[in-house]
Amino acid sequence: MLASHLKVGIGPPQRLEELKNMKKNEPMTICPCAITIAMLSSKWKILIIRELLKGTCRYRDLREQVFGVSQKMLTQSLKELEADGLVARRVYPEVPPRVEYSLTDDGNSLRPVIQVLDAWGAHYVVEKEPDYVATRLTSTRQKIVG
Amino acid sequence: MLASHLKVGIGPPQRLEELKNMKKNEPMTICPCAITIAMLSSKWKILIIRELLKGTCRYRDLREQVFGVSQKMLTQSLKELEADGLVARRVYPEVPPRVEYSLTDDGNSLRPVIQVLDAWGAHYVVEKEPDYVATRLTSTRQKIVG
DNA sequence: CCGAATCCCACTCGATACTG
DNA sequence: CAGTATCGAGTGGGATTCGG
Numbered sequence: 001m002l003a004s005h006l007k008v009g010i011g012p013p014q015r016l017e018e019l020k021n022m023k024k025n026e027p028m029t030i031c032p033c034a035i036t037i038a039m040l041s042s043k044w045k046i047l048i049i050r051e052l053l054k055g056t057c058r059y060r061d062l063r064e065q066v067f068g069v070s071q072k073m074l075t076q077s078l079k080e081l082e083a084d085g086l087v088a089r090r091v092y093p094e095v096p097p098r099v100e101y102s103l104t105d106d107g108n109s110l111r112p113v114i115q116v117l118d119a120w121g122a123h124y125v126v127e128k129e130p131d132y133v134a135t136r137l138t139s140t141r142q143k144i145v146g
Numbered sequence: 147m148l149a150s151h152l153k154v155g156i157g158p159p160q161r162l163e164e165l166k167n168m169k170k171n172e173p174m175t176i177c178p179c180a181i182t183i184a185m186l187s188s189k190w191k192i193l194i195i196r197e198l199l200k201g202t203c204r205y206r207d208l209r210e211q212v213f214g215v216s217q218k219m220l221t222q223s224l225k226e227l228e229a230d231g232l233v234a235r236r237v238y239p240e241v242p243p244r245v246e247y248s249l250t251d252d253g254n255s256l257r258p259v260i261q262v263l264d265a266w267g268a269h270y271v272v273e274k275e276p277d278y279v280a281t282r283l284t285s286t287r288q289k290i291v292g
Numbered sequence: 293c294c295g296a297a298t299c300c301c302a303c304t305c306g307a308t309a310c311t312g
Numbered sequence: 313c314a315g316t317a318t319c320g321a322g323t324g325g326g327a328t329t330c331g332g
Binding site: 029030031032033034035036037038039040041046047050083084085106109110112113114116117118119120121122123124125127128132136137140141142143144145 | 175176177178179180181182183184185186187192193196229230231252255256258259260262263264265266267268269270271273274278282283286287288289290291
């Protein structure tokens, strides 16, 4: 089951010639790791997913645990994650309302990915010059403090 | 060797109370996986690293292989990757000039990370609705086509 | 309690032109 | 060949206010 205009290319990205000769709506090679990055590279998403990896969570709890996230960004991130099929949203017909978020199977399949990212980041941050790491990390869009 | 104001926290991100009680220049907990994402989440970096994983490369070659990247973004990305210690830059005193880029040990240590990202992305893209994947991926900042 | 709607700024990135 | 410099558009995200 593969989009007619998408062709998964694992391994080296396609060469220049391939793209030069490509016409519209023709199969094109995409880079899978770039897709994963695209899914995760928003200021708060990784922190949200981290939290959801611990288990089902209410909206309010996420607001507390993901420190610093605004209502707008939390809602927006969750909406995108749901659209991406990584997060499930369950609304209870109560007053006041209650909404619970949890990871789907696809979302949970990110666990080993997160673990690898976590391990690399941890190793990187301890072996680098502390001062550089500090300034580098404060000048990035990505939220680092969980 | 750890920044005095940084404290690496592997595992769950710190709780709200920890941050509430945090004062300036006091040790704070950071999220390692967010660091890794911060390193990679620029429109072209992952594609550049992918290319460098194949071996040393000249500036010109990168411009060809990383299709669509502008001079400005390629230069800027390489400069940041070098500052991050992931890429090494070697200039040869020749005319016309020749500059070669390669991954440092830290950069090469990303290989298993990239592989995991690659595997997850590949699995994701083939099991998802093709139409959704297509629109989702064209509306992202991250460059997907290598 | 869980959002939606609006306004606005900062930053990323692309296009173009220039240089040693 | 391998970059700089500059300008401008688009967008991600913060702050605030309103709604069911």
